[in-house]
Amino acid sequence: MELIQAIFALYRERGGWFLGLLWDHFLLSGQAILLSGSIGLLLGIFIAQRPRLAPAVMGVCNVLYTIPAISLLGILIPFTGIGNKTAVIALTIYGVMPMVRNTYVGLTTLDPDILEAAAGMGSTAMQTLLRVKLPMAAGVILAGVRNMVVMTVSVAGIASFVGAGGLGVSIYRGITIYDPAMTAAGSILIASLAVLLDFILGRVEKHFKKYGS
Amino acid sequence: MAEPVIQFDRVCKSFDGHPVLRDFSLDLERGEFLTVIGRSGCGKTTALRLVNGLIAADSGRVLVKGRDVAQTDPVALRRGIGYTIQNVGLFPHMTVEKNIAYVPSLSKSPLWKGEERSRRAAELLQTVGLEPGLAGRYPRELSGGQRQRVGIARALAAQPDVLLMDEPFGAVDEITRRQLQDELLRLHQERGITILFVTHDIEEALKLGTRVLVMEEGRPTQFGPPSALLSNPATPFVAQLVRRSRDFAPRQ
Numbered sequence: 037m038e039l040i041q042a043i044f045a046l047y048r049e050r051g052g053w054f055l056g057l058l059w060d061h062f063l064l065s066g067q068a069i070l071l072s073g074s075i076g077l078l079l080g081i082f083i084a085q086r087p088r089l090a091p092a093v094m095g096v097c098n099v100l101y102t103i104p105a106i107s108l109l110g111i112l113i114p115f116t117g118i119g120n121k122t123a124v125i126a127l128t129i130y131g132v133m134p135m136v137r138n139t140y141v142g143l144t145t146l147d148p149d150i151l152e153a154a155a156g157m158g159s160t161a162m163q164t165l166l167r168v169k170l171p172m173a174a175g176v177i178l179a180g181v182r183n184m185v186v187m188t189v190s191v192a193g194i195a196s197f198v199g200a201g202g203l204g205v206s207i208y209r210g211i212t213i214y215d216p217a218m219t220a221a222g223s224i225l226i227a228s229l230a231v232l233l234d235f236i237l238g239r240v241e242k243h244f245k246k247y248g249s
Numbered sequence: 250m251a252e253p254v255i256q257f258d259r260v261c262k263s264f265d266g267h268p269v270l271r272d273f274s275l276d277l278e279r280g281e282f283l284t285v286i287g288r289s290g291c292g293k294t295t296a297l298r299l300v301n302g303l304i305a306a307d308s309g310r311v312l313v314k315g316r317d318v319a320q321t322d323p324v325a326l327r328r329g330i331g332y333t334i335q336n337v338g339l340f341p342h343m344t345v346e347k348n349i350a351y352v353p354s355l356s357k358s359p360l361w362k363g364e365e366r367s368r369r370a371a372e373l374l375q376t377v378g379l380e381p382g383l384a385g386r387y388p389r390e391l392s393g394g395q396r397q398r399v400g401i402a403r404a405l406a407a408q409p410d411v412l413l414m415d416e417p418f419g420a421v422d423e424i425t426r427r428q429l430q431d432e433l434l435r436l437h438q439e440r441g442i443t444i445l446f447v448t449h450d451i452e453e454a455l456k457l458g459t460r461v462l463v464m465e466e467g468r469p470t471q472f473g474p475p476s477a478l479l480s481n482p483a484t485p486f487v488a489q490l491v492r493r494s495r496d497f498a499p500r501q
């Protein structure tokens with residue numbers, strides 16, 4: 037009870053500061069989301085067109101995905117220094133895996149009859165991809181986006197360990213000055229942001245599942 | 250004599266070492282309605298897919314309007330050939346209208362721009378015996394028979410003069426099937442298109458074909474007008490096929 041009161045007191049007294057952190061957090065994860073979204077999508081499309089490369093690419097993505105986030109950040113410091121850049125790179129590497137996996141699965145499990153029809157009617161490979169394959173795989177791909185977005189927003193919470201901004205700053209400060217309420221206040225905002233984005237993307241995904249396949 | 254529209258010239262095709270078509274030759278004249286019948290797995294679909302270049306012959310040649318398919322740009326070739334696959338294969342994310350307009354949209358046909366698209370799609374829906382009001386529906390909102398009709402409308406949209414149809418009436422009830430057969434006969438007579446039609450139903454093959462091709466294990470064993478199959482079955486298999494169909498009226 038005391039903790040909850042303390043959290044609300046913090047929001048009241050330092051609302052502006054938290055809003056600033058929330059905005060930074062949104063920008064930080066937003067950059068990583070855009071990057072891993074586009075890299076993962078392109079890579080997924082690429083290996084779906086060249087199935088021989090798929091096991092190798094997926095293997096590498098899986099390995100990168102299993103590295104604990106905190107050590108990935110640590111490994112990157114000698115190369116990219118401390119700050120937002122390192123955090124964005126780490127988050128991007130992390131987010132690529134669910135994107136590649138879902139794009140690849142979505143594109144390679146389509147009804148072969150429909151692909152036969154598309155090819156038989158004289159679609160070029162690009163037309164088949166853009167007009168048939170991607171729209172039909174959109175539901176599965178969006179599930180990957182959703183997964184990646186939620187993960188990125190929450191993992192971005194530890195980005196302050198390498199000097200990046202965002203709500204991780206309040207978490208980290210709460211830990212160092214032994215103020216659990218400050219840590220909790222930051223975490224709650226991260227969770228709320230993740231839930232909100234998840235909800236919005238869930239609606240979009242539902243739309244595509246309905247009209248997609 | 251006019252050049253055949255479709256020509257198989259000693260075509261062989263194997264899958265994983267199993268011969269599917271062996272020394273397969275066939276000439277199809279303009280305006281013919283050829284029905285191909287044979288047991289499941291005898292190579293009917295394979296023969297169709299050789300015509301639009303979805304697969305390539307191991308040896309021998311397939312010619313469409315005198316041009317070797319192996320040497321033709323497959324995209325251009327296929328846009329000029331209507332194709333309905335065995336399981337219809339409508340695009341689930343497109344409305345009926347967009348499905349029908351698919352081939353013209355691939356080639357960015359100016360005839361199918363804006364309101365013209367709706368008008369032409371509605372016209373084609375009527376051609377295949379459907380309400381133009383269905384244009385805005387999605388495939389999953391249609392019955393099996395309606396889907397098959399949309400599949401035919403889609404194949405007709407670019408006004409091809411050759412139509413490849415792979416068991417197009419497989420998944421519909423008897424009454425709908427009869428209606429669809431009658432409509433197809435009418436289309437064939439009106440438009441003078443050349444049709445290559447695969448079926449496993451002898452009654453359908455005899456009713457629709459100006460000529461019927463019987464296939465057994467990848468080889469043509471009889472090729473002639475429906476009446477010849479009835480009067481002169483060339484093999485025991487053909488005899489057995491038509492025995493049950495004596496009562497049916499073949500196309501004259």
Ligand SMILES: Nc1ncnc2c1ncn2[C@@H]1O[C@H](COP(=O)(O)OP(=O)(O)O)[C@@H](O)[C@H]1O
Pocket residue numbers: 264265269287288289290291292293294295296
């Ligand atoms: N793409 C393919 N790969 C391997 N085998 C195939 C392929 N297509 C067809 N076959 C085989 O070739 C044979 C003939 O198939 P198909 O032409 O589809 O027969 P039908 O249409 O007469 O039922 C079958 O035994 C089938 O398993």
Ligand SMILES: [Mg+2]
Pocket residue numbers: 293294295335415
């Ligand atoms: Mg078949």
